Amino acid sequence: MTQQATTLMGIDWGTSNRRAYLLDEQGGLVRQHDDHEGILHVAGDFEGSLKNLLDALEIERADIVMSGMVGSRNGWREAPYLSTDRPVAQLAQAMTEIGTSIPGVRVRVVPGYRYVDPHGLPDVMRGEETQVFGALALGAPDGWFLLPGTHSKWVRVEAGRIAEFSTFMTGELYALMSEHGTLSKVMGARESVPEAFAAGLEAARHGGFTHTAFCCRALVVADMMPAAHTASYLSGLLIGTEMHEVLRRGAGAMTSPVQVVGSAALSSRYLSALELLGIPARAWQPDGVYVAALRALFNLPG
């Protein structure tokens, strides 16, 4: 066996999925590999799971940087949350090294951030900081970043620091309510209905979600909306709820376009909502952003 060069590798290792990115020495993406070996699926054997991945990719020597839930308490090794006064650019120095028995392999984890708002309410992120880091490395300006997902994050960056961020359980609540409970029973055909989405987005302006969610049912019961519109209306309500809350809190800061970092599937409804609300947005493809973050973490030229 000939001596392999060291492979630069990034792993976005989340709860349900794992995405590996292999870079060449100049930081170019040479290969990407996705699987479902999320932290819930490896039964605690992270080293074994990583070893299998390296074998499958025929990698002998690797310098590996990981982000996401793999660095949480329920992951491989906890990388303690950084306070938001630590600039994003310091993520490279703040990684936690994990010793392994795999020869020729170095493993580090990017820490997440923790934030406590002016009312004392905490919030946490783990994984999204790497996306923000990557977008900044690609030249994204200060202002709001939106990272859609099961728990969507709104992150405001100011001069290289995270000034504030808020998580919304939008995706999870949508899933819970469309699979269980009262609304699931009237959701009917679940067509995608743009005007119902827009109506939900608008309704979110006028009340909190725990009330407007019932209005969604009342619209059907009172013959003001077909049952098949419920799913789109609920989606508009949930996305509108987070947007109006962010607008209320940070209206002054919405001076540059919202930087939306997420897959097309996750981002499309958010981009529609931003357009309907007249808020400029820029969409970032998350793989390109992640690779840019990896280049910065490996200290390669951007």
Add this chain to the structure above:
Amino acid sequence: MTQQATTLMGIDWGTSNRRAYLLDEQGGLVRQHDDHEGILHVAGDFEGSLKNLLDALEIERADIVMSGMVGSRNGWREAPYLSTDRPVAQLAQAMTEIGTSIPGVRVRVVPGYRYVDPHGLPDVMRGEETQVFGALALGAPDGWFLLPGTHSKWVRVEAGRIAEFSTFMTGELYALMSEHGTLSKVMGARESVPEAFAAGLEAARHGGFTHTAFCCRALVVADMMPAAHTASYLSGLLIGTEMHEVLRRGAGAMTSPVQVVGSAALSSRYLSALELLGIPARAWQPDGVYVAALRALFNLPG
């Protein structure tokens, strides 16, 4: 068989449960019977289900007034929603008669109310109007009525009319989130922790529920709250969310105590929350209130 007198009977016939109340000619409660023959369980055979109930109670002749989901589109017969400009006292005249093939039995259903708020968002109630009617018959003053439940209702009464009402999916969201999803996994022992309930109630002041629900998780992840406090905190968040929303909208109208009509089990957390927020409240036992409503519907002296 001797000819029986006509029994006055009220049935609170909901989605999952049925409660029957038998009155004497003066409107005194002589018997109560609860079962699980909710509208979901009778498979469309409402007449057969009622016949069985009458047989079980050995009733031959009856004048029956029903309220609740039995009068909905998915119930026995739809009793169309009243507009809120119809005074509550007119419920007696607005009942829908249902013909049956059971000899000696008259069946009527109380209609619900429909309301459209100033922003065009609709809300509906069916069953709660009878409780409000009963409390008013017992001398409850104008102001806010709170009816806890899977979908809690806040109803503001002004000079015998429902001026506005709002439904909150508090109970349903608590059930969904404690049985499924992210928070259910950290809920741990689900102790009842008064200080965690109070903290959730306070946190609800500072953000919408789709965000504060994630703070609940972040408190645990950031070691600011034991996992076993999550259930009480979530309960405080949800109840606080509805209370702060009602306070924001109707602050001026909170001049008399909130009239809380519900079982002790359903009402206790709401009464704690009202006390913590310094809002005076009066608790009404729902069976007594229902019997008062029946007396008014049967046109008996209060």
